[in-house]
Amino acid sequence: MKSVVIIPTYNEIENIKNIILAVLSKKDDFDVLIVDDQSPDGTAQIVKELMNDYENRLHIMERKGKNGLGTAYLDGFKWAIKNKYDYIFEMDADFSHDPDDLPRLLYSCAKHNADVCVGSRYVPGGKIINWPKTRYWLSYYASLYVRLVLKIDIKDTTAGFICYKRKVLESIDLNNIWFVGYAFQIEMKYSAIKHGYNVKEIPIHFKDRELGQSKMNIKIFREAFIGVLKLRSKKFD
Numbered sequence: 557m558k559s560v561v562i563i564p565t566y567n568e569i570e571n572i573k574n575i576i577l578a579v580l581s582k583k584d585d586f587d588v589l590i591v592d593d594q595s596p597d598g599t600a601q602i603v604k605e606l607m608n609d610y611e612n613r614l615h616i617m618e619r620k621g622k623n624g625l626g627t628a629y630l631d632g633f634k635w636a637i638k639n640k641y642d643y644i645f646e647m648d649a650d651f652s653h654d655p656d657d658l659p660r661l662l663y664s665c666a667k668h669n670a671d672v673c674v675g676s677r678y679v680p681g682g683k684i685i686n687w688p689k690t691r692y693w694l695s696y697y698a699s700l701y702v703r704l705v706l707k708i709d710i711k712d713t714t715a716g717f718i719c720y721k722r723k724v725l726e727s728i729d730l731n732n733i734w735f736v737g738y739a740f741q742i743e744m745k746y747s748a749i750k751h752g753y754n755v756k757e758i759p760i761h762f763k764d765r766e767l768g769q770s771k772m773n774i775k776i777f778r779e780a781f782i783g784v785l786k787l788r789s790k791k792f793d
Contacts, residue, residue, distance in 0.1 A: 559643040559662060560587040560636050564628035568649040569597040576606055578655040579647075580613060584662055586645070589635060590616045591628040625716075626740030630733060633725045644725060646718045653717040657760050661719040670756035671724050672748045674710065675717035681759030682712070698781075702742055705784045708749055711757055714741050720748075727751050734790070739783030750792040 561579050565572060572590070579586050588610075592600045603616045617631060629646055636644045643662055647653045657675055664673035676682050678699060684692055695714065702713040718741075728747045735743050748755055 557643070557666065558587070558641045559584065559645065560589055560639075560641045561645040561647050561658065562589045562591060562629060562632035562636065563647050563649050564625055564632070565590055565592045565595055565599050565603075565649050566622055567595045567597045567599060569595070569599050569602060571650050572599050572602050573606065575649050575651060575655070576603070576614060578651075579658065580610055582655065582658055584659050585613075586658055587613045587641070588615065589632050590614075591619065591632045592616060593619050593622045593628065624736035624740075626733065626736035629740070629744075630730050633720075633730055637722060637725055640722075642722055644720045644722060646716055646720075648716060652763050654761065654763070657717070657758075658719075660758055661717070664756055664758055665719050665721055668756070669754060670719075671721050671753035672745070672755040673719045674712060674715050674745065674755065674757045675760035675762075676712035676715055676757035677760065677762045678711040679757045679759050683759075683761045684764075685761060686764035701781070702784050706742075706746055706787060708746060710745055710749075710755060713745060714738060715757075716741050717760060717762075718744075721753075724748050724751070724753050727753075734786065735783050739787075742784060743787060746787055747792065 563575065576588055579588050590603045600616060600618055607614045617635060633644060643665055645658065653675060661673045661675060664670040677684050678696060699711060699713045703710065728751060733743055745755060
């Protein structure tokens, strides 16, 4: 059973070493793939230095230019499929996702019949730490809006802490994913559901980043709002 955690990065030099070490220390032997978009702060160099100590477990994909979160994950998914990983994870670099929750996501897929497991802020037991109330309610109602428009029973539709079984990503046409920003997370969950897969949520405590700068902006929210309306018309084979 091979697992890989895909972590996109852009200017994460304050966090990258610690997040990699935290993931690699887990007893379930998670590998790590860093997808870096030419971070000018030297993030990639830190990863390459660590690779000397973690041969065959730590990998890096260096892309030219800043091309968006969605394309980073899509490139990472294709790499993971090619390398025959059984379980493929999405995770942020900034410790907003707790590495200690990785085994819980894995076990939901490996032992509890989930095809996709989502670390959810909005199911009972889930929690957000250090967010201002305005951002919390904006995120909460954004997920509610998505659920109503797409008619799916996922509480945290925009979550980015996820475990996929490889067969799910092999079934989805990754070259036909429409969105690259916030709406990417919605489209991937919606695609999995439309392909008949079991998407399960488990509660997590989401902690706002303490180091580095957030990549969130109004353009990303706008893409999600409009994108959900477009997704209703998408055809799935």
